[in-house]
Amino acid sequence: MNMEYREEDYLMISGIQHFAFCRRQWALIHVEWQWQENLRTVEGKIVHERCHDEKFTEKRGDLLICRGMRVFSSRMGVTGQCDVVEFTKGETGAFLLGREGAWQPCPVEYKRGKPKQDKSDALQLCAQAMCLEEMLCCDIPEAQLFYDEIHRRERVVLTSELRQEVKNMFLEMHDYYARGVTPKVRSNKKCNSCSLKDLCLPKLAKKKSVNAYYQAYVEDL
Numbered sequence: 001m002n003m004e005y006r007e008e009d010y011l012m013i014s015g016i017q018h019f020a021f022c023r024r025q026w027a028l029i030h031v032e033w034q035w036q037e038n039l040r041t042v043e044g045k046i047v048h049e050r051c052h053d054e055k056f057t058e059k060r061g062d063l064l065i066c067r068g069m070r071v072f073s074s075r076m077g078v079t080g081q082c083d084v085v086e087f088t089k090g091e092t093g094a095f096l097l098g099r100e101g102a103w104q105p106c107p108v109e110y111k112r113g114k115p116k117q118d119k120s121d122a123l124q125l126c127a128q129a130m131c132l133e134e135m136l137c138c139d140i141p142e143a144q145l146f147y148d149e150i151h152r153r154e155r156v157v158l159t160s161e162l163r164q165e166v167k168n169m170f171l172e173m174h175d176y177y178a179r180g181v182t183p184k185v186r187s188n189k190k191c192n193s194c195s196l197k198d199l200c201l202p203k204l205a206k207k208k209s210v211n212a213y214y215q216a217y218v219e220d221l
Contacts, residue, residue, distance in 0.1 A: 005076075011177060013078045013124060016166065028182060069085045088103065093138050104140075107140070107144075112149070123169065127166050
């Protein structure tokens, strides 16, 4: 991915989690601008509101904690916000304005519930780290996910395979977005937990296209 995107073409980093969960869900939200809350999304919003205080920076010895840090990548064409970025003073890392020495960044993403079986959370976290690397000119080998249900952090190693998956997904997302395409539904058990189930109508869409549905509706009238 050698090209650089214009700022007006940037996609939201958080969208990669939706995309990994369901490409159609991502398109409904980020291409068609549709949204609907359910219990899971409300609980997730509450968890994030606790840590998104952009004015709050805390220093504990050799640990610097920044909340709600804005990040972007012109190479991947994405922008977003980290819940928390912890900088530890040491031999490696980034050189920060007004701070002496090197500070190793580690993004920490806060999530509701408990660890998922898929990689959607890890992909979002990896994307944040890749943005930080581009902005701060440093390497970030690992990051952390905090789940409020278990009150514990999970270490995520940012492997080359995970990074490549992030790049591939953003390329695919940019393609859908540029063409204004919403992928067809692939109905499965995940649909039951989706907040957009009533907008997506997975069972109906599985049987016929939206155009065919409206045509049948008009004919019935």
